[in-house]
Amino acid sequence: MINKKVLDKVLKRVEKPARYIGLEENSHNKDLNNSKVKFVFAFPDVYEVGMSHLGLHILYNLINDEDDYVCERTFAPWFDMEAHMRENNIELFSLESKEEVKNFDILGFTLQYELSYTNILNMLDLASIPIYSKDRDERYPIVIAGGPCAFNPEPLSDFIDLFLIGEGEEATLEILELYKKHKESGFKKENFLYEAAKSIEGVYVPSFYEVGYNQDNTISFRKTLVPGIPETIKKRRVKNLDKMYSPSKMLVPYIETVHDRIALEIFRGCTHGCRFCQAGFIYRPIREKSVENLITQAKKLVESTGYDTISLSSLSSCDYSQLDLLIHRLLDNLENKYVGVSLPSLRLDSISIDILKEIERVRKTSLTFAPEAGSQRLRDVINKGVDEIDLEKAVGYAFKEGYSKIKLYFMMGLPTETNEDLLGIRDLSYKVKDMFFNRPKEEKIGNFQLTTSVSCFVPKPFTPFQWFGQNSIEEFYEKIDLLKKTFKDPKIKFNYHDPRVSYIEAIISRGDRRISNLIFKAWECGCKFDGWSSSFNFENWQNAIDNSGIDPYFYANRNRDFEEILPWDFINAGPTKKTLLREYFKSLEAKKTPDCREVCNGCGIDNCEMRGVFN
Amino acid sequence: MKIRAKYTKLGYLKYLSHLDLIRLFNRSLTRTNLPVKFSEGYNPHPKLSLGNPLPLGIESMCEYFDIELTENISPNDFMITLNKVLPKDIKIIEAFEIDEFTPSISTSICISVYDLVVDTVNLDEEVDYNLEITKFLNLENIEIEKKKKKGRNKITAKVNIRPFLHKLSVEKIEKNIVKFNATVMTGEKGNIKPIELLKAIDFYTMIKLDLDSFEAIKIDSF
Structure with a gap:
């Protein structure tokens, strides 16, 4: 646990200290020591933005409703708080127990927009967790990520151990259960990741795959490095929303958030x-x-x-x-x-x-x-x-x-x-x-x-x-x-x-594995909170692009060939x-395609819930 | 009917702003079935008024709000019902009925008593704390800088806070920690924030303080 006296001193000096205190209505107060798997949900943006995200409320309650697990939260500290944390040696901590994020079993990031990626690196650094997946052994949490941007996970593949593609209500608990099993019998990161990749649908572990490139920078091949794991990752989807877990409670922030409702x-x-x-x-x-x-x-x-x-x-x-x-x-x-x-x-x-x-x-x-x-x-x-x-x-x-x-x-x-x-x-x-x-x-x-x-x-x-x-x-x-x-x-x-922001977003969103280096360089140049016009710094990004040696035109502006292997082609999104x-x-040709409630256009989703119902 | 309630603001919840508190009470009232009177108009909200804002980061045992209800209920039932949905560090500890002749909170409550605990940085020097405070209280002019709004601009003005300081004493000295007890005016007619008082002590006396370390709790107000 971090030093609460030092925290109190720091809180007196920062803007909106209630961002960092937790204790909201419907927050959990479970004992970390009595739980079999300790999960920390990390939103790579400031508290008010993260707390407005519905997925957080769902996963938070879903995990905490299980006796064996505990889920706490952490957010990207704002500039003033980060400076004080670094100055006073306060590591990134969870709001509930004020426990260092480093001491959790699983650290789960949600990927809502590409411009939050530098914050992920910064949060890992603030937590004293090595940024690269390959540098983390069993002493550190398993770092996982999900959310809409995980549908192209490659730009973050150097940093994240495991991605979950698709809806998380069912798969999250499967991941936690597998972790619990592995923890009981001597945890080995490699073994856990392998089992997860092999047995849980929607799980993607980038380190088990290799990607090759052509001279023109396009992808030449993708292959699996270990036997028994899927070549194509199928997104998870919940079949029946009425039967799905839906929280009857929501955390209620004390300070005004983006969606205060x-x-x-x-x-x-x-x-x-x-x-x-x-x-x-x-x-x-x-x-x-x-x-x-x-x-x-x-x-x-x-x-x-x-x-x-x-x-x-x-x-x-x-x-x-x-x-x-x-x-x-x-x-x-x-x-x-x-x-x-x-x-x-x-x-x-x-x-x-x-x-x-x-x-x-x-x-x-x-x-x-x-x-x-x-x-x-x-x-x-x-x-x-x-x-x-x-x-x-x-x-x-x-x-x-x-x-x-x-x-x-x-x-x-x-x-x-x-x-x-x-x-x-x-x-x-x-x-x-x-x-x-x-x-x-x-x-x-x-x-x-x-x-x-x-x-x-x-x-x-x-x-x-x-x-x-x-x-x-x-x-x-x-x-x-x-x-x-x-x-x-x-x-x-x-x-x-700002077109410059959209340009950076375009480079990352259709990026391949080599974009990891760009994100790292950008973070090194001081980029963070890039989604905020007040802190977006195009010059820093420009430097990062130069330092990383990537060709931005190749990623953002070029029309891609239809024959090309796209970085995300290995994911079956439906x-x-x-x-x-x-x-x-x-x-x-400006030709419209009808709404699929009117007619099935045959988009290829297997066992589509719509098919046979409306046509 | 109207009820005046006295409540606490403790622990980390000392970091809630005045507006955060109003929203917290509004939500908490919605969660009860109390017969709260709502304002008419565009955005209906409970008829609730809070006393003077407590500075951010200060705990209190004695904050007040007034609330209007559409039916008569016992103030005690009001307290029990609302406390069920309030967080543990913000609880009502007293509730009583008031009428339209009762003066508002800000006019009837303008004196606060604080306990202030702060680290000192007097290491080797021998300082007589009590003597220093006596000398401090004998000053006729204790000037501090206060931020004020003048029209649209914020300006700093020098203000003599001595008339607003009623009592000040050293309660305890332990290693490098000193505990003061202070009775000061808080309100429109005169106002001293705990940090302002500590800054003044640090400036005018031999008692040198680590101002970042202070903890303050309002223990009484009247």
């Missing part, structure tokens, strides 16, 4: 098949929880947390097949507690005035829509099945119901994009504004404010755009300039993402490569 997960997967969206492909197929189950869970969560807002969480919450019924029943059950319901993002085509009426029964929130692209042609290219009439209808409803703050999300740098498509972003924004001011006087309720945000497109693995080269930084800046000039209305706020290729070619 109950996250009620209503389904997994998505049926739209937007071609830029990684989540839409890797979390297939769609699996819903029943209304009955959700009402029971919501009541328990309100009781155990006291939160006043329930956010219906999923990839596209308006798609829930019985949304009206669910919201209606939630509010009927909870209105006397002044509990409101919110939807994280609304799809333009499925929002109805009834839903808007229901959500505002208690409190009104601002509305966010994501048309993603400015022109119909480009929306067809990316298979975002909405049109302008949908937007007009949805915004019209919103204004009628008294919403006056609207946010619109777009992307730039999408395949086949022209200036005309880009200017469509402006046209749509002005259209929304005009719709508000063209209403009869008595219906202009509130103070109109439109925020138009444009992000830089980052091609992701397992999407039909995985072969597509990202726009260069210069191209992005030209596009920003073009758009910026056209937004001259004080009622419309125009925001855009949809086949053939499907992705077919979608890529359809996109070039």
Whole structure:
């Protein structure tokens, strides 16, 4: 355990000390010494961000509900805290027992976004744990990782001992059980990793595989180094969400977090098949929880947390097949507690005035829509099945119901994009504004404010755009300039993402094993909290790129060959490569693919829960 | 009806800010079935008002809040019910009914009594602590720098805190640790934070303190 007196001294000097104290409602207070496997869940970002992540709450309760295991938490300390920790020799510690992370059996990182990777290295260093997997023996925790970015695990393959690909509710307990068995009979890291790779579906141990490269830097071969382990790693997926573990409790942070509310997960997967969206492909197929189950869970969560807002969480919450019924029943059950319901993002085509009426029964929130692209042609290219009439209808409803703050999300740098498509972003924004001011006087309720945000497109693995080269930084800046000039209305706020950040994200997200070196060099150059505009330092990254000798163009901007072995090809994420290729070619012709609730497009998922149900 | 509750703020929970506390009480009230009165309007919230903020990092045995209820219940039942859902370091220790004529918390409670424990850095020197404190109290002018808001800007101003310091004594000296007991004004009419008092002692007397090491607990307020 760290020196608590020194900790107390340090806490008096840092910003938001409550980030580091734990003790939240529903946190566990298990005895570390009495548990057979000690797991520490590490979120490679600051507390407020990590605590807003639903997966943390699920895994935390899942593990702690087992008598033999204990799960504690650790987060990336903010700059001021890190400086004090290093100065006072405080190692990275868990919030619950204030125990050094180094003393746990398993250290599990969640990979939510690539720009948190340098924080992983920094956290290992703060914990006095060797950063490279090969340098860690039995004295150190097994370092594992999961989450959406684990679908391309290669950029972290030098640092992480074991990846879990796919959904963690079942596999996490299998890993812990195997660890317990090995611990009882004299733990050997190598043996444990081998057994896990061999026997647990979804487990990937990079050190058991070798990758070779061609002269042009592309991959020439991949092979297994030990017998009996799978050549292809199949992602884990939970078959029945109603039978799956769902926590009835959530940790309740004392300080304000990004999502300070109950996250009620209503389904997994998505049926739209937007071609830029990684989540839409890797979390297939769609699996819903029943209304009955959700009402029971919501009541328990309100009781155990006291939160006043329930956010219906999923990839596209308006798609829930019985949304009206669910919201209606939630509010009927909870209105006397002044509990409101919110939807994280609304799809333009499925929002109805009834839903808007229901959500505002208690409190009104601002509305966010994501048309993603400015022109119909480009929306067809990316298979975002909405049109302008949908937007007009949805915004019209919103204004009628008294919403006056609207946010619109777009992307730039999408395949086949022209200036005309880009200017469509402006046209749509002005259209929304005009719709508000063209209403009869008595219906202009509130103070109109439109925020138009444009992000830089980052091609992701397992999407039909995985072969597509990202726009260069210069191209992005030209596009920003073009758009910026056209937004001259004080009622419309125009925001855009830093292209340099998206460029680094693009290099890492489709990287291979050699990107591990880049991440290490970047950390050495002082990169951390790269997802924060306040701390992102492009110069440091540029130095790291130079020091590591990688060719950034090769990873980010080049159009990849269809014959090429992609670094993540050995993972079976569900949809086949053939499907992705077919979608890529359809996109070039701006041809849409229907929602898979309407018709099965044959994406190749085995035993798909959707097949046979809807067609 | 209105209830005034006296509560503790101990352990690591001394690091909760005033706003964190308000949110904690709001959530905790939602978790009970207490007949809490909610405000009307855009964002309904419980009719709750807290006393003057306690500085971050200071423990207390005696903080107060007022709450409005829609039905009459016994203050004792209120205390028992709410304590079931509060964390162990923030508990109600007294609750009583008040009416519309009761002065607000900030007007009726403006004196705080602190125990302050701090490391000294007087190693070899012989210092008479009691004498030093007596001399300190005999000063007419004890000036400290306070950060103040002037319009939008933050400025530092020199403030004489002597009128706000009612009592100060040395309770215990043990090796290099000294324990003071201080009675000071806390509120709009005059305010001394524990750290400000310790800085002043360090500056005006021969008692030299390791200011990072201090621990403070408010043991009484009235």
